[in-house]
Amino acid sequence: VGVWTGVAAAPGRYRVTMALEDSLTGRLGRAMAEIQVPDYPAGGLALSTPVVASSIADASDRMDVTARSSGIFRKTEDFGLYYEVYGLRDGAGKTAAEPFDTSYRFFREVPEGSQPIGHPFAFPGRTGASQGWSFPLAKWPTGKYRVEISVTQIGGRKASAAVPFEVVE
Numbered sequence: 001v002g003v004w005t006g007v008a009a010a011p012g013r014y015r016v017t018m019a020l021e022d023s024l025t026g027r028l029g030r031a032m033a034e035i036q037v038p039d040y041p042a043g044g045l046a047l048s049t050p051v052v053a054s055s056i057a058d059a060s061d062r063m064d065v066t067a068r069s070s071g072i073f074r075k076t077e078d079f080g081l082y083y084e085v086y087g088l089r090d091g092a093g094k095t096a097a098e099p100f101d102t103s104y105r106f107f108r109e110v111p112e113g114s115q116p117i118g119h120p121f122a123f124p125g126r127t128g129a130s131q132g133w134s135f136p137l138a139k140w141p142t143g144k145y146r147v148e149i150s151v152t153q154i155g156g157r158k159a160s161a162a163v164p165f166e167v168v169e
Helices: none
Strands: 012-021 028-037 051-058 063-067 072-074 078-086 100-110 113-126 130-136 143-153 157-168
Touching: 051 130, 051 157, 063 078, 063 130, 078 143, 078 157, 113 143
Parallel strands: 072 157
Antiparallel strands: 012 028, 051 063, 051 078, 078 130, 100 113, 100 143, 143 157
């Protein structure tokens, strides 16, 4: 079951509770979590928390994302990544969709620590706050990984974020 909702909330720490009812059986389920809404600096560039996804598609006015809360993917699946870029500005300092460069760097988690995999994947000239990327995992070995996202806007403003995931048979 995938559920999405949005609420504008001021920066701070919150306790969120979600309750679901199975309409066929009448069974109820409830989950609680503590979340932190970040206080993004005024005039700064920032990334949302990255969301790993089993699919990403363009919708008319947004991206259609099927989140994978477990962060665990089979080799037969695609790995998707979704995030938003906050604080985009044009050359005059006004809110705009000035292009920015994005790069993704993957690391494999091994007993000795994090091991970089190859070179970063670079995507220059990106626009728009909603960003996503997906690719097949068929040739990836099983294991635990981390991807680091870096965004650089003209003028040197930068932001980054990272998220772990796992590949299983």
